[in-house]
Amino acid sequence: MLHDPTFSPAVRADPRPASAVSHGVGLAGLAGLILWVAVARHFGMDGPYAALVNVAACAAPMVLWSLLIDKVHRNPSTGIDWASRRPLRETIDVSLVKLTGLWVTWAAIALIYATGRFYWQGNFQFAMWCFERAAPVLFVLSVPYVIWLDRHLVEPRDGAWALGAWLLGQGAPEREAIYNHLRSWAVKGFFLAFMLAIVPPGFGDFIRADASAVLHDPVVLANWLITFMFVIDVAFATVGYLLTMRPLDAHIRTANPYAAAWMAALMCYPPFILMDTNGPLDYHPGTAEWTYWLAGHPVLLATTGAALVVLTAIYAWSTMAFGMRFSNLTHRGILTHGPYAWSRHPAYLSKNLFWWLSTLPLLSTGSIVDATRATLLLGVVSGVYYWRARTEERHLSADPDYRAYSEWMARNGPVPRFFAWIRGR
Known part of the structure; x- marks a missing residue:
């Protein structure tokens, strides 16, 4: 065994x-x-409201655990000093300027939602329904929340304040603070709408599944478990976009400033998705699912189904490991536990392995040209996720904690060491 200084x-x-x-x-x-x-399966509650309750049922225990057990509100990284409480007269002007910046940001997001027809079609209509009802409540609650929190913040002049100060003509604009604030809310506005749109369909499919078929057919069982893994993933991800709050130490430290990172991420989500049906990276024409090719081979069906469940479980575990901090294109603290002790990007790795195994692009229902095209396109899709991984690493590497984690992973992480072994390093 080679000497490793960590030992x-x-x-x-x-x-x-x-x-x-x-x-x-x-x-x-x-x-x-x-x-x-x-509870939902017992009573047959498979509608969109039950799906929202599922998100709340996931969020509430995490909030309680974080505050009562982990006591995250006391972390220095929150930027809050609970022992210090400034007089209201010292912070009220800052709070009012901050509220101005915050409300203008929300108004801009609302304008984008209202303008884009895409947001009023299909599953996104449910997300807009949620926002329409939440907006007045958030508007009212933002006033006491900001005024209360600013009295305890070490530095209350954040990006929202910088935007408000610029809009009100109070001195030269703090450009980087404003840009980071706008990027952070762009992430939240874009991805929260997507998450809320996909919360009800997967939850409803899982709740409505026929238990008798699940218990007697390994393929149905595998698909049912895969659906459940996605229910977990979507719930945790939605909570992550909802609870970007300093008292929970789940706020966005920085949003990725690189255009390449945004391009790589956005092309994987609607309305910009390139891998969707008839999209330029749609690798599905001429292919069939794993159940088609393995039909009549029960052992292979069961084995492949089990492997796909495991890959989806790793994907869901990767999202669950974030707790309340899941988010694309942001830095909200460095993870080093769970699947992130094995790989820097376990979600991307498991997702792509799932696609290759479930699609089997080398096998075609058409011609060898279709098989070649599908294989090449799926290879490009995997390349996009590699690109995403590298742009995320570039952003996070500004944090010395991530650099220390990355160096440790290169020496000790099973997945990086495996790829290094393949490359002969």
């Missing part, structure tokens, strides 16, 4: 920075989700 008696065995999220918070959210799913 020297003079060096701590695991030099990774402590994970920003504890194991317990994710398990608490999973427990709440499973409890509600059991």
Whole structure:
């Protein structure tokens, strides 16, 4: 075995920075989700409101665990000093300027939603329904929340304040603070609408599944479990976009400033998605699902189904590991536990392996040309996710904790070491 300095008696065995999220918070959210799913299946509650309750059932235990057990509100990274409470007269002007910036940002997001016809079609109509009812409540609650929090913040003049100060003509604009604020809300506005749009369909499919078929057909069982893994993934991801709050230490530190990162991410989601049906990277024509090719081979069907369930479970576990901090294109704390102790990008790796195994693009229902085209296009799709991974690493590498984690992973992570072995390093 090659000498690794991390195992020297003079060096701590695991030099990774402590994970920003504890194991317990994710398990608490999973427990709440499973409890509600059991209730919903028992009573046949498969509608969109029950799906929203599922998100709440996932969020509530995580909030309680974070505050009561992990006590995240005391973390220095929140930027809050609870022992200090400034007089209201010292902070009220800052709060009013901040509210101006915040409300203008929300108005701009609402204008984009109202203008884009895409947001009023299909599943996105449900997301707009949610926003229409939440907007007045958030508008009213933002006033006491901002005024209360600013009295305890170490530095209350954040990006929202910088935007408000610029709009009100109060001195030279703090451009980087404003840009980071706008990028952060662009992430939240874009991805939260998408998450809310896909919450009801997957939840309803899982609740409505025929239990008798699930227990007697391994293919149906595999698909049912895969659906459940996506229910977990979507619930945790939705919670992540909802609870970007400093008292939970789940706020956005920085949003990715690189155009390449935004391009790589957006092409994977509607309305910009390139892999969708008839899209330029649609690799499905001429292919068939794994069940088609393995029909009549029960052992292979069961084995492949089990492998696909495991891959989807790793994908869901990767999202669950974030707790309340899941988000694309942002830095909200460095994760080093769970699947992130095995790979820097376990979600991307498991997702792409799932696609290759479930599609089997080398096999075609058409011609060898169709098989070649499907294989090449799926290879390009995997390349897009590699591109996403690299742009995320570029952003996070500004944090010394991520650099320490990345260096540790290169030496000790099973997946990086496996690829290094393949390359002969």
